[in-house]
Amino acid sequence: MSVTESRRPKDAETHIGNHKLDPSTLMMGYGFDPALSEGSLKPPIFLTSTFVFDKAADGKRFFEGITNKHGSGGKAEGLVYSRFNGPNQEILEDRLKIWEDAETSLTFSSGMTAIATLLLAFVRPGDVVIHSGPLYAATESIINKILPQFGVHYVDFPAGATREELDEVMANAKAKGRVAMIYLESPANPTNVLVDVEAVAAARAAAFGDEAELPPIAIDNTFLGPLWAKPLAQGADITVYSLTKYAGGHSDLVAGGLVGKQSLLDKVRLMRNTMGGICDPNTAWMLMRSLETLELRMTRAGENAEKVCAFLRDHPKVEKVGYLGFLEEGSRQADIYERHCTGAGSTFSLYLKGGEREAFAFLDTLKIAKLAVSLGGTETLASAPAAMTHLSVPDERRAALGISDNLVRISIGVEKAEDLIVDFENALRAV
Numbered sequence: 001m002s003v004t005e006s007r008r009p010k011d012a013e014t015h016i017g018n019h020k021l022d023p024s025t026l027m028m029g030y031g032f033d034p035a036l037s038e039g040s041l042k043p044p045i046f047l048t049s050t051f052v053f054d055k056a057a058d059g060k061r062f063f064e065g066i067t068n069k070h071g072s073g074g075k076a077e078g079l080v081y082s083r084f085n086g087p088n089q090e091i092l093e094d095r096l097k098i099w100e101d102a103e104t105s106l107t108f109s110s111g112m113t114a115i116a117t118l119l120l121a122f123v124r125p126g127d128v129v130i131h132s133g134p135l136y137a138a139t140e141s142i143i144n145k146i147l148p149q150f151g152v153h154y155v156d157f158p159a160g161a162t163r164e165e166l167d168e169v170m171a172n173a174k175a176k177g178r179v180a181m182i183y184l185e186s187p188a189n190p191t192n193v194l195v196d197v198e199a200v201a202a203a204r205a206a207a208f209g210d211e212a213e214l215p216p217i218a219i220d221n222t223f224l225g226p227l228w229a230k231p232l233a234q235g236a237d238i239t240v241y242s243l244t245k246y247a248g249g250h251s252d253l254v255a256g257g258l259v260g261k262q263s264l265l266d267k268v269r270l271m272r273n274t275m276g277g278i279c280d281p282n283t284a285w286m287l288m289r290s291l292e293t294l295e296l297r298m299t300r301a302g303e304n305a306e307k308v309c310a311f312l313r314d315h316p317k318v319e320k321v322g323y324l325g326f327l328e329e330g331s332r333q334a335d336i337y338e339r340h341c342t343g344a345g346s347t348f349s350l351y352l353k354g355g356e357r358e359a360f361a362f363l364d365t366l367k368i369a370k371l372a373v374s375l376g377g378t379e380t381l382a383s384a385p386a387a388m389t390h391l392s393v394p395d396e397r398r399a400a401l402g403i404s405d406n407l408v409r410i411s412i413g414v415e416k417a418e419d420l421i422v423d424f425e426n427a428l429r430a431v
């Protein structure tokens, strides 16, 4: 939390002696000094549009920060105006970065605001964006429809691409223009295919190693982060979040975040200072509350998913369960999983025997699980991608992605696993 020098909070403790504190411990107090807020144990919500400077010289110094006058990267020494910064957002950003041992973090009014601001901060006319596919539909729209209006083009590759395929993709992209960014999403939705981030980083080094600035690798880590995957450790520079999902975790807010290298996120901060799109103080406060239970919630949801998937896999009306815990031993995807992930998550694909009729009968009979799109909340959600989220995807592409009419997408919550199994068993009876 950056306030004027005299009001700076006590140094946040991240260690006791040599013992490094776990993120789950730090979420309760890190970055907030009660002495700055009348002893309040929890940070108040700072509902103010602007902040009072002690002296005119402070205002000048802070604005020099906001406008990057001396290379501060848009970060001011003190609080200025709520489009730039605020206490709630700064504490939230300090806590969010801890999960990945990252240098810095920025929060936004939605996942898509984070993604749009990130891309706009890096692209120039004539550039190329390399991306894994499939991507979240709105992200794909930005890269494939909006950026081309400004002369920015793309080269895509399938999420599971090998090192050899990646080398070829990098060469193709280089031939088309300056590569502004390598944008990944893993696991891909709804196929659950993992991207080999280590292979992408190695292919980038081979293709661009002689250049002064490597194109940054950004990765949408919404499905597994920040608990089960930490792609910065595999060579990514920026992780991207829809905080609406597991991080928010209660299906009651919309927000986004970027976590990663300071030098790169400074460019995004300058763009956010200009365009707006910062997370509002109330949502930031709700996210801080959510982060206190992030590990508990995600751990329980992950354990539930494991039990539910074990039940579904053997059911006679089920064709297949696309769950990261069931990767074929010795396969390339299993190898990526071993190197990149510490848990299989709680969002998976259930393929029923049959088609739309069977999928709809199943969805319409569920009692605990709610029929809604989205994921990562405390409650279990189920939907039919072919008829809902991916309805507008052309038939051939849908077939190539395995988005068939019998596919039900499920995000498991923190209910009692035994109750969920009874709910699914009952719904399968109706199929």
Ligand SMILES: *Cc1c(COP(=O)(O)O)cnc(C)c1O
Pocket (backbone or CB within 6 Å): 110, 111, 112, 113, 136, 139, 185, 189, 220, 222, 223, 241, 242, 243, 244, 245, 254, 255, 256
């Ligand atoms: C939901 C989602 C987004 C978009 O986030 P919003 O918060 O809805 O703007 C981006 N990527 C993935 C993987 C998502 O699931």
